[in-house]
Each structure stands twice: as structure tokens, then as C-alpha cells.
Amino acid sequence: MQTDPLVAEHSIPPRPARPPSVGPRPAAKTGTSEPPQVTRAGVIWVATIATLVLLILMIVLILQNQGSVSIQYLGLAGALPLGLALLIAAVCGGVLVAIAGAVRIGQLRMTAKRSRPDARPPARERGPRHR
Numbered sequence: 001m002q003t004d005p006l007v008a009e010h011s012i013p014p015r016p017a018r019p020p021s022v023g024p025r026p027a028a029k030t031g032t033s034e035p036p037q038v039t040r041a042g043v044i045w046v047a048t049i050a051t052l053v054l055l056i057l058m059i060v061l062i063l064q065n066q067g068s069v070s071i072q073y074l075g076l077a078g079a080l081p082l083g084l085a086l087l088i089a090a091v092c093g094g095v096l097v098a099i100a101g102a103v104r105i106g107q108l109r110m111t112a113k114r115s116r117p118d119a120r121p122p123a124r125e126r127g128p129r130h131r
Contacts, residue, residue: 062087 062083069082080088 058087058090 062081065083065086066081068079069085070077070079071085
């Protein structure tokens, strides 16, 4: 049997101990490896990158579709570059989805508010006032 010359025949030395950290130490975890927590900043960062990629793709779409098309809508007629017409259609679709989402969120909030018990304690009954 031949040995591979690239594989070392000796064991890897152990890692040196970490120097003590400055500041408060996190509580020691007991044998479970938990994934890192998702933070708002991380979510915003991912959303920003995704939005930038989408915008770059939209710019490419507009630049590659410069041919003029005739558009007719509710009696209005005109000519626009195809890329711009597609962008306008996409924005209008997004506005419609946002309106529908806002209406649904309003419905859910009203339903939750109605089903929630009153947060204020009940008022005490008072006897007749003496003058």
C-alpha cells in the first residue's frame, strides 16, 4: 500500500488557548451549537443588497428594450420605449399589491383590537355624591 506524500503522517498540534477577553463574557453554552441570531441590521443589509440587484436587472431590461411601442389605455394613446412601459407596469402592479396589503393589515388590526380584552381596569362603581 502506498502512502500519499501530501498527507502529513503526524498529528496536528492542538490549538493554543484563547487569551482572556476584555469586557463581559457571554454565558457558556452547554454542548449545543446554536446558529447566530438574526438581527434587524442583518435583515436590512440583505434586503438592501436584494433591492440593488433587482434595480440593476431593471436597468438592464430598460437599456435592452429601447424600441418604441404604442400604448393605449382608457382612451389615452401614446408611444413609449418598451423598457419604460414595462417599468411603469411593474410599478403600478407593486402599488396595487401595497394597497391590498395595507387594507388587509388594517382588517387584521381591527379584528385583533376587537377580540382583545380591554386593557384598562373596570371603573369602580361610585355611590351617590353628597353635596
